[in-house]
Amino acid sequence: MSHFSNHRGSAVPSKRLSRLWHLGRATGDLAAGIGVKGLLEIARSRGSAQPARVQISPEHTRRFTDRLARMRGAAMKMGQLMSMDGTDMLTPEAAEILSALRDRAEPMPLSQLSKVLEREYGADWNKRFKRFDFTPIAAASIGQVHRAETRDGRHLALKIQFPGVRESIDSDIDNLMFFGKTLGMTPQGIDITPYMDEARRQLHREADYAAEADAMDAYRAQVGNDPDFFIPAIHRDLSTPSILAMDFAEGVPVDRLANPNYRRAERDRAATLLMRLTLRELFEFALVQTDPNFSNYLYDAANGRIVLLDFGATQRVEPHLVAQYRHLFRASIQDDRAGMRSAAVALGYMGAHDPHEHVEAMIDMLCLSAEPLRQPGHYDFGASDLFERVFLRGRELLHSGVFTSVPAAETMFLHRKFMGSAMLSRRLRARVDLMTMAQACLAI
Template identity: 75%
Template sequence: MWHLGRATGDLAAGIGVKGMLELARSRKGDQPARIQLSPEHTRRFTDRLARMRGAVMKMGQLMSMDGSDVFTAEAAEIMSALRESAEPMPMSQLVQVLEGEYGRDWNHRFKRFEFSPIASASIGQVHRAETRDGRRLALKIQFPGVRESIDSDIDNLAFLGRSLGMAPKGIDIAPFLDEARRQLHREADYAAEAEALERYRTLIGEDPDLFIPGVHHDLTTHNILAMDFADGVSIDRLAGPDYRRAERDHAAESLMRLTLRELFEFGLVQTDPNFGNYLYDSASGRITLLDFGATKPVAPELVELYRRMARATIDGNREEMRAACVAIGYIGEDDPREHVDTMLDLLQMSAEPLRHEGLYDFGASDLFERTYKNGRAMFHSGAFSTAPPPETLFLHRKFMGSFMLSRRLRARIDLAEMAARFI
């Protein structure tokens, strides 16, 4: 809680009293709230989140995915560091974890072990290693104490969310927080993640565009996940000048197709859209998929409801849209017609890429701003009388992440033709 207070203090100090008043005012007005932070205060805020790890750092990662809509462009660039690196654990702590999992002679298992992590995230950090029998591995090693801090982290975030007015009127967010709590506990169990990774790898099969690392069970525990090492850079680097439009379009198309397959074909969704979970290898053109702790099965009944809703939205059948939304829980059976129409209008707007003929230019689209503005107004209006199942929270996170990535890469995708195969 002390760390959360310090981080929030840096945020408040950076915005200033006037800025906090403006932020509160803009949250009630028509324009999206935009946080004005100086580079110095942004770095301090980011550094605090990087040291906090766990659930609080995950919040920061989500804020940074397309932070230009909440932060200034300069602040968003600094915040993006949260997607790839947390503060690494001290050497003594790292050795303590390795000894606890592998024994005091842990180093005898490896021909080479790099003590400097190649990546650090919210729950653990990744080290490159080579076993004595020649296997090139990436070892994801969990930060000590993360599993024990999850419950207090969620409680602290709930307090912060209520303080900043992030919960809609009339909706009990406790079930959603409980689902987030359960999800984080699953993510902190690397043995469970290894099982999810292998199941997902079987579903993907031999794919020319995607690579799923294999698990090495002899070195995998509840706190260490041993996987094949894969070369590559974070997928959002493709937005830079060193990569061609064709590469950006192909990468975004591959991952958007994967999102559709996960929901409508697999019934198994990797729900963490952090850009750092996708590595692009320019030599092969393949994308390595990482981090399967947030993998969730989706009930066949819910999959069919989403298919029904998507088909009705594409066709413009508002009565069928309404029926699907009621069945999922987005609206209540007896909600006023005005509220229902507002929800259906928002749904049709958000489905714009699915209804567009030909290539949809995500880079030139202002769809995010339009849906953000209208959705936020509904969110704070008190129009909601019901809420969908808590597990939809993670599906929404994945859908948003796929859109954000396509937007970041300024990709052009014929999403309508692609989706027709699944819907």
């Protein structure tokens, strides 16, 4: 979520035609930025081993991201998801543009906020609160957060959903798929429909605040009394389909630890805690909060703990999938190439009858991706260029025809969580003994 010092807002377009118009204008800005020559270059390169390299002016990039930030909802969320996905579904140009949306969100104006509060709490909604801060403390693609104090003294954070977001998810994604294909933003031969359908399901879950409340309670039960983490409690008497009321928690976004004011020991500890939690989510909880946005983690320096926020993207992992990832992690740590192959086939990373050279290339890629797992002692994420090496090698393999199958769509968000945790470790320039914690989690 983005954080604010003042309340500048724009109305959230809530009607289908209005959102289609905004998205059409956004893609028009993008097409204008690419230009006729660039669009022709993209079209010519669709089936080639070398993707098109086009230049997009900063002004058109700004217009495109500004418009999606004003739309909020699925249009903005998909930009965030796809820019962090790590599966190379988008061209580098598209991913670079969409990455600007990770830290962008506009709050709704007071007039629109007041209508939501009256609709959910009634005309006398203000009588419920001793204090209500109209300036939002955070905003994201689905809603914005306000601080409040109830008449009985509870200090709360109220997550208030943008109007029309829930109803616009399906049309937003359909429109995104149409415009994405029109502009040639996905590589030829890749069917993104299953992935977009999975994204559609996740976005509907994120807009379901009752489901998020249940997920927070379930996750808190798994974490237990761990003093290193705090999960706000839900206040169901003040929660509605469009408002989620929870404990207010102090803290700063955890990526602020990258600031020189914080010690390396704090950065290393925070990254280690969150990396261990990521492993526990998959292998112990089978319940994963799949949105690794850095702002979903707050660092509470006073209590030395990390506050966990935003459980709308939480999903359970089927036992067979947990077993397959356990097999893959174990084989990766032990440099068991035969084990890696069988796990990769089960997960859909490669076909059972792929040519030997394709299999070897894929296993090499998996070994590269698992570098932090395979290195004894502390892996220095800050000094590593692993992300660049994995990206470049993955792009080479994608355009060489090595990928004959695609992983199950439900693994997309697990990949994003793994990648997000590693990206945070790099942002913090942290050293993490990932091998030791993985071996303990896997009981090797």
